[in-house]
Amino acid sequence: MTELKRITKYGYGVGHVLNDLCSAVWFTYLLIYFHHVLQFNNSLAGVVLLIGQVADALSTPFVGSEADRTDDLPFCVRYGRRKTWHLVGTILVVVAFPFIFLGCLGCWQAEDWAQVIYYAPFVVVFQFGWAATQISHLALIPTLTQDPHDRTELNAIRYAFTVMSNVVVYSVTWVVLGLDPSQTVVGPEDAMKFRYIVGIVMVIGILFVTAFHFIVRENNTYSMLSPVAAPPSTEEDPELSNCAADVPTAPTPHTTCTPHFRMKISDWLKEPQTYQVALVYMGTRLFCNLTQAFVPIYLQDSLHLQQTSVAIIPLIMYTSGFLTTMLMKPLNKRIGRKAAFLVGAVIGSGGCLWILLGRGETYTHYLIYPVACLLGAGGSTMLVTSLSLTADLIGPNVESGAFVYGAMSFTDKLSNGIAVMLVQALNPCVNCCPKCSGYYRSVLAYYCGGAAVAAALGVISLLPAKIGHRSSRSYTTADSSTSSAHTESAPPTPNHLPPSTPHPGKAAGGEEGAGCGRGEGEGSTTDQLTPDVNTASEEYQSVPQGLRNRLSSDPDSSIVI
Known part of the structure; x- marks a missing residue:
């Protein structure tokens, strides 16, 4: 397993700086800007933030599901699915966020409710872009490395840059608002100061996110599906016998593996x-x-x-x-x-x-x-x-x-x-x-x-x-039925047990979930691997189901699934 280069780790860490800067400004200063600077009614100031939160809430699951798709456009395959979504989200943030603090261009004397209609599209676009950047950046971690120590370090570096981003926002605000010590409270005369604050943090964020896209390379080929090493010999470690044996046996109380049900x-x-x-x-x-x-x-x-x-x-x-x-x-x-x-x-x-x-x-x-x-x-x-x-x-x-x-x-x-x-x-x-x-x-x-x-x-x-x-016992019933049909027609090989044979995931007394083999419902045809591929491995599980389906149905594929 190749260790990530230090420049890649820090290049990844700066990829969320723009989001962190905008988030600090959004949550800390949006209400005070709309209420004290723009003199909005309290309720309408809350409506602006509510629109953004609802847009973010709806965008998150959509972006998450779309970013996991495997039928990508050629550009996404070459550039990387996660980085493509990150780039799209960054562009939307850069285009939309500054307009929230620029005032209502051409309508600054309009009623508050009319100005809310003006700001709403910018808020929605900003929140969608923010969600796309956040989710794709988090999803890059398992794509960049399978090493748990590298993953932990990437999260730590990411959080460190989050801290620095917030410190930058509050420090810039401190300096800008302190330019005129005669003012005691925030008011309409501070509108230009908030524009300076937003402009400064946007320039800083753009510089960092540009560095991220030049430094980080996403591997979009999923070569980690190559065969993995066989499980350890049961003679060397008797406690693994219940997980590695080809015949079903009841697990011992000291079994160290954990049943894994597909959810x-x-x-x-x-x-x-x-x-x-x-x-x-x-x-x-x-x-x-x-x-x-x-x-x-x-x-x-x-x-x-x-x-x-x-x-x-x-x-x-x-x-x-x-x-x-x-x-x-x-x-x-x-x-x-x-x-x-x-x-x-x-x-x-x-x-x-x-x-x-x-x-x-x-x-x-x-x-x-x-x-x-x-x-x-x-x-x-x-x-x-x-x-x-x-x-x-x-x-x-x-x-x-x-x-x-x-x-x-x-x-x-x-x-x-x-x-x-x-x-x-x-x-x-x-x-x-x-x-x-x-x-x-x-x-x-x-x-x-x-x-x-x-x-x-x-x-x-x-x-x-x-x-x-897991308290539920009804896992992936559709896959279970498919698996049952496949198993009945399969020869009694080590990976395709006869229907009359007890499942390795059941104890001798017939109770489910006591063993260490596959849990009930994990026998999908797309998961029936040869002995060289471990379905419980992190490498296997990190590959989207759609790609596994395509590979399993492709007779010319060099990867057996």
């Missing part, structure tokens, strides 16, 4: 853990995104701080969150993922409670900084752990992992859009008034704190269970 979308929808983990992920994202969106407005409308505070406080939150991630590995190792998540929920909820009780000059000018640290540390702990819980849920079912991530992202985007819309619609005042001071304090305390509590309840419901354990 379809319908199978995931039958799994209770899918909804439990979705609740955890949705609550976590609500906490992180709502604090990111409403803390700047809280600083301006409730605490009446200097306009540079809308850059300084988010920067402190993100920095504290980044430092907390360095403790996640030893924390998870010592107390486990679920307990680590609950610790993060307690920290984040503590920050929300402090906001609810915080009053006076001391809190406004000094204690707001430790509150920001609590929000950042709690959100980061919950987010990192929830992503790990999602990976645990997927387990060996990498063939449908994209659907799981897409489903989680769908709940995240949609719930965030609805929550922001509700907050803005229930705002008791149109312009800044005394009621605003208490309103956004309550939003951060009850909405964000409630999201953290809901996510914690989701984790508590998972405490008795092993995440990734």
Whole structure:
């Protein structure tokens, strides 16, 4: 297995910088720009963000399924399926995102609702491009390398550039808004400053994404389907005898392999853990995104701080969150993922409670900084752990992992859009008034704190269970029927057992799922390999089903499936 070059690793890491820069501006400054700079009605400002979140939620599963197609155009085959989608998404982001902060060109005096109609197409195009870039960039990891250590390093480098992107946004905002110290609050006169901020971050993002497309090469040939080594001899390792033997036997209690059932979308929808983990992920994202969106407005409308505070406080939150991630590995190792998540929920909820009780000059000018640290540390702990819980849920079912991530992202985007819309619609005042001071304090305390509590309840419901354990027994029934027909007509070779022979995946007592062979429903004709190909291997599972079908039906193919 060839190790990735360092330049390729860092070239991959910079591929999501443009998305990260735009995301930081979108969540942190969209509402304050539309409400304070453009003087939009609170509800209509929320509508703009809701349109974007709904567009992103609908785009995610569509892009995920389309990016996995194998019947590509010639350009996609040569350039790479993932990189093609990444390029398309990048172009859409570059074309659409700046117009959101340029004002309504030619209609700046129109009614707010008419301006929303003007902004809506740009928001939709931006969110579709953002989703295409994000999903294709994540999907490149298993394409670039099969080495789990390289994959971990790629994720780490990617996150490091995410941190730097957010730091750049808040630093640029701090500098630009601080050019005129006489202004105390953000207002219509700051419209040009926000255009400078967007212009600077777009130039930086374009430079990095260009480097990504020149450096990274995608292998779109799937040569990893070449035969793999035979399983270890059972004489050398008796514990593997139940997995490698050609005859079915009951597994011993010390068997180290895990049964792998192929999961379809319908199978995931039958799994209770899918909804439990979705609740955890949705609550976590609500906490992180709502604090990111409403803390700047809280600083301006409730605490009446200097306009540079809308850059300084988010920067402190993100920095504290980044430092907390360095403790996640030893924390998870010592107390486990679920307990680590609950610790993060307690920290984040503590920050929300402090906001609810915080009053006076001391809190406004000094204690707001430790509150920001609590929000950042709690959100980061919950987010990192929830992503790990999602990976645990997927387990060996990498063939449908994209659907799981897409489903989680769908709940995240949609719930965030609805929550922001509700907050803005229930705002008791149109312009800044005394009621605003208490309103956004309550939003951060009850909405964000409630999201953290809901996510914690989701984790508590998972405490008795092993995440990734499949409770359903009706896996891929269509493939099972196909397999049965094929098996009845097949000769009794090692890979085609007679129908009367017990399945290796069943124990002596006839219970399913106790063994280490294929699980029920994994006998599809497209999965009946020769002894040289291992269907449970990561290399095999990373190849789309459509390509396997084509190869299995191609008599001239040099790859036997």
